[in-house]
Amino acid sequence: MLKVGSHISSSKGYEAMGKQALKLGANTFAFFTRNPRGGSAKEIVPEDVKRYQMLWQEKGYGQIVAHAPYTLNACSDKPEVRRFAKETFSDDLERMEYIPGNYYNFHPGSHVGQGAEEGIRLIAKMLNECLKPKQTTVVLLETMAGKGSEIGRSFEELQKILEQVELSEKMGVCLDTCHVWDAGYDIAEDLEGVLEKFDKTLGMSRLKAIHINDSMNLQGSHKDRHARIGEGTIGLEAFVRIINHPALRELPFILETPNDDQGWTKEIALLREHFCDS
Structure with missing residues (x-):
């Protein structure tokens, strides 16, 4: 079965997130570890976590995808911003x-403005300071659209980060379809070529999740700028190929489209309708 879900509000805890995902027809989901714009994280209640885990195991569902706050910038030119990134990152990994x-x-x-090389060095430095040998969480670098001075606008930039990370076995990649399209990768007409380039640069084993x-x-x-599935410049036909591609079909697909619960329910059903189970 296609593993697909959307972002779920984490304000009411894990059990509530799991139940909300089920209402949408989802069998995976994403959530922010704290306010997307930063700040302190909600206290974790162990009993709530147990209830969520029992619910998720009962359904036989798999991995979910947490998302760091947008304000986390490990390669800022400001030491206090980098310090916030490291402290938040470390705290989130412990909570995970x-x-x-x-x-x-x-x-x-x-x-x-520091340049991509320095940005990559600083990101890898934070990862080397935060990753732990015994952690079970896999950290995913997200592919980016390339706005301004964003790092991650190309597969090569992500690989340059990974090759400087000591515990690289704890690392993977989340491919955002809007971002890679906006970055210049033609996933609509040349999906095979894009995936071949990903494999040659990063290795397909690094690809762990997709923001669809x-x-x-x-x-x-x-x-x-994200659009609803089939209402943008990538188009529904391309997404049908993406969710059914042999190298991608087993991955969790997370919707980040401009929608509400009703809209995500429809999108999840739409993608399931076009997924070939055989």
Whole structure:
């Protein structure tokens, strides 16, 4: 069965997230570890976590994808911003061990004029300071659209980060369809070519999750504006190929489209309708 879900509010705890995902028809989901704009995280209640785990195991569902706050910028030119990123990142990884074996996704960051090489060095430095040998969480670098000074606009930039990470076995990649399209990768007409390039640069074993979003922009626009599935410039036919591709079909697909619960329920059903189980 297709593993697909959307972002779920984490304000009411893990059990509530799991139940909300089920209402949408989802069998995976994403959530922010704290307010997307930063700040302190909600206290974890062990009993709530147990109830969620029992619910999820009863359904036989698999991994979910946590998302770091957008304000986390490991390669800022400001020491206090980098310090916030490291402290938040470390705290989130400790919290993730309450739900072992899942994914923690983050935007690599923006070098704000320092240059991509220095930005990559700073991101790898934070990862080397935060990753632990015994952690069960796999940290995912997200592919980015390339706005401004964003790091991660190409597969090569992500690989340059990974090759500097000491515990690289704890690392993976989350491919955002809107972002890679806006970055210039033609996933609509040349999906095979894009995946071949990903494999040659990063290795397909690194790809752990997909943010499945259409785009409001033309390919290569570097703007990052998500659209509902089939209502953007990528188009429904491309997404049918993506969810059914042999190298992708077993991955968790997370919707980040501009929608509400009713809209996500329809999108989840739409994608399931076009998924070939055989």
